[in-house]
Amino acid sequence: xxxxxxxxxxxxxxxxxxxxxxxxxxxxxxxxxxxxxxxxxxxxxxxxxxxxxxxxxxxxxxxxxxxxxxxxxxxxxxxxxxxxxxxxxxxxxxxxxxxxxxxxxxxxxxxxxxxxxxxxxxxxxxxxxxxxxxxxxxxxxxxxxxxxxxxxxxxxxxxxxxxxxxxxxxxxxxxxxxxxxxxxxxxxxxxxxxxxxxxxxxxxxxxxxxxxxxxxxxxxxxxxxxxxxxxxxxxxxxxxxxxxxxxxxxxxxxxxxxxxxxxxxxxxxxxxxxxxxxxxxxxxxxxxxxxxxxxxxxxxxxxxxxxxxxxxxxxxxxxxxxxxxxxxxxxxxxxxxxxxxxxxxxxxxxxxxxxxxxxxxxxxxxxxxxxxxxxxxxxxxxxxxxxxxxxxxxxxxxxxxxxxxxxxxxxxxxxxxxxx
Numbered sequence: 001x002x003x004x005x006x007x008x009x010x011x012x013x014x015x016x017x018x019x020x021x022x023x024x025x026x027x028x029x030x031x032x033x034x035x036x037x038x039x040x041x042x043x044x045x046x047x048x049x050x051x052x053x054x055x056x057x058x059x060x061x062x063x064x065x066x067x068x069x070x071x072x073x074x075x076x077x078x079x080x081x082x083x084x085x086x087x088x089x090x091x092x093x094x095x096x097x098x099x100x101x102x103x104x105x106x107x108x109x110x111x112x113x114x115x116x117x118x119x120x121x122x123x124x125x126x127x128x129x130x131x132x133x134x135x136x137x138x139x140x141x142x143x144x145x146x147x148x149x150x151x152x153x154x155x156x157x158x159x160x161x162x163x164x165x166x167x168x169x170x171x172x173x174x175x176x177x178x179x180x181x182x183x184x185x186x187x188x189x190x191x192x193x194x195x196x197x198x199x200x201x202x203x204x205x206x207x208x209x210x211x212x213x214x215x216x217x218x219x220x221x222x223x224x225x226x227x228x229x230x231x232x233x234x235x236x237x238x239x240x241x242x243x244x245x246x247x248x249x250x251x252x253x254x255x256x257x258x259x260x261x262x263x264x265x266x267x268x269x270x271x272x273x274x275x276x277x278x279x280x281x282x283x284x285x286x287x288x289x290x291x292x293x294x295x296x297x298x299x300x301x302x303x304x305x306x307x308x309x310x311x312x313x314x315x316x317x318x319x320x321x322x323x324x325x326x327x328x329x330x331x332x333x334x335x336x337x338x339x340x341x342x343x344x345x346x347x348x349x350x351x352x353x354x355x356x357x358x359x360x361x362x363x364x365x366x367x368x369x370x371x372x373x374x375x376x377x378x379x380x381x382x383x384x385x386x387x388x389x390x391x392x393x394x395x396x397x398x399x400x401x402x403x404x405x406x407x408x409x410x411x412x413x414x415x416x417x418x419x420x
Contacts (some may be wrong), residue, residue: 003038003065005058029144034058038065040076040166060128064211068169075123076166084125085118088158089168103293105154112151122167125159127175138181145181147158152180187389190359195330200325207318211277212304213239214353215360216271218375222246223257225313228301229284232267232275239267241376243301245312247354251294252302252312262375279304287312323350358383360391 011025036058040046050058061273068075068123092106116133117125131194133155137148156173164170172178202210210224219227222244231240242262245254256262288294307313324342328335355373361371372383 003036003062005055005062006035006036006037008035009033009052011363022382028225036062037061043271048120068299075169081120082167083118083393086122087122088164091158091161107249109158112140112143113155117235121342122159122162123338125162126171127166127178128180129173130155130175134178134180145274148181167314169272186272188355188386190355190390191314195332196353196356199326200331202329203322204308205276206282206308207249207305207313207322209274210231210350212271212274214350214354216268216274217241217265218354218357219265220244220354220376221257221315225303225305225315225318226301227304229279229304230302232272233264236272237267239265239271241265245289245315246312247315250292251298252289252314253293254299257263257376259376261376263373265374275278275304282306285310305393331393355387358387362387362390398415 008031009025009028010022012020012022013021032053033052034050035047036050037045037047048058048061050061072085088109092109093106096101102404113133117129120129130152130241133149134152137143137151143151152173156171159168159171159173162168177402196211196215200208203211213219213227214221214224217239219241223241225245226243227241228243231242232238233240241257241264242260243254244253244257247253282305283305284302286300287303287306288298289312291299301310305313307317321341324333324336326347327333327345328342332348333343333345346420358371358375360375362368368384368387369380371387372380375382375383
């Protein structure tokens with residue numbers, strides 16, 4: 001047996017003659033009589049108390065603990081007293097990721113997970129509870145398949161830590177019956193050059209060069225907003241993508257690009273000229289923001305793109321007052337009625353400029369590894385999953401390659417003719 005049973009109603013004492021005698025303790029007749037005790041995998045003593053007449057039940061409980069330890073399915077009894085929210089918040093405090101990443105993760109848990117699972121004891125989690133969460137997220141406005149997968153990854157990470165801490169025997173997120181929603185079924189359809197130029201022409205002059213760096217260097221919106229004067233290399237041929245403007249709980253901060261990856265991107269001559277013209281008209285402005293989190297250290301940068309008032313460009317203002325009207329003028333979305341908001345245009349956000357950039361590079365024959373590096377993707381596999389359908393037909397390339405080799409051979413020398 002994993003431990004032993006203590007009878008708290010009796011005590012054993014050794015007399016002067018060396019013999020042991022059993023007598024009633026001060027607790028006799030009051031409280032729970034039996035205490036089952038054992039030492040857990042973490043080296044600390046665990047126990048559970050049982051009433052008078054239930055010694056057999058205490059022995060069965062200890063036996064079950066021993067069996068679970070042997071099978072590797074042991075869970076700490078305190079897991080039924082710690083709620084998911086309590087454990088998740090403690091887990092968040094101990095994460096070594098950036099403060100910004102912790103805040104974003106905590107925000108997703110607060111908004112979408114705690115209302116459904118926050119009060120459930122960690123030790124009671126089963127696959128059905130994860131399936132129920134996914135079902136709720138599926139019907140929640142504004143939560144698409146990709147965002148749902150992010151939320152699921154957060155829950156899975158928390159419960160994986162609970163398994164490591166012996167609060168769960170296995171992670172319910174790994175059950176075969178837990179099925180994540182499939183990614184967006186619609187493949188990326190990149191804009192045509194004429195559409196890119198139409199949106200550019202519809203923007204105010206101070207924002208037009210944003211289209212050039214978005215479509216010509218594959219930068220994300222936050223990276224465009226955070227682009228500073230020192231990003232242009234002295235050789236004039238390279239753009240250093242080293243920061244973005246991100247909003248953490250409504251507060252703008254400077255931060256590393258997505259994934260914490262800085263990168264260097266080829267700067268086409270046409271984009272370099274557009275930036276020089278822009279900076280002649282709209283001089284860079286020094287903007288100071290905290291780094292990484294609202295309480296982070298202050299950092300200053302001379303931003304290339306600024307609002308008409310002279311400060312940083314706010315994402316919400318820009319999208320509603322500049323980008324969507326430009327989309328409407330270019331024919332992507334309907335004009336808004338007076339006093340009404342523009343229609344949603346998620347597929348035509350500034351991210352469409354990155355899609356255009358990727359499609360242009362792939363169409364010209366650039367290899368997928370280079371495209372992945374220029375776009376700041378985690379690995380080429382991600383780039384391939386998103387943009388494989390835009391790559392030129394490999395069958396046509398194969399035919400051309402073989403024709404070039406065989407076409408160079410003289411008739412009668414070697415090749416297909418000789419084989420016949």
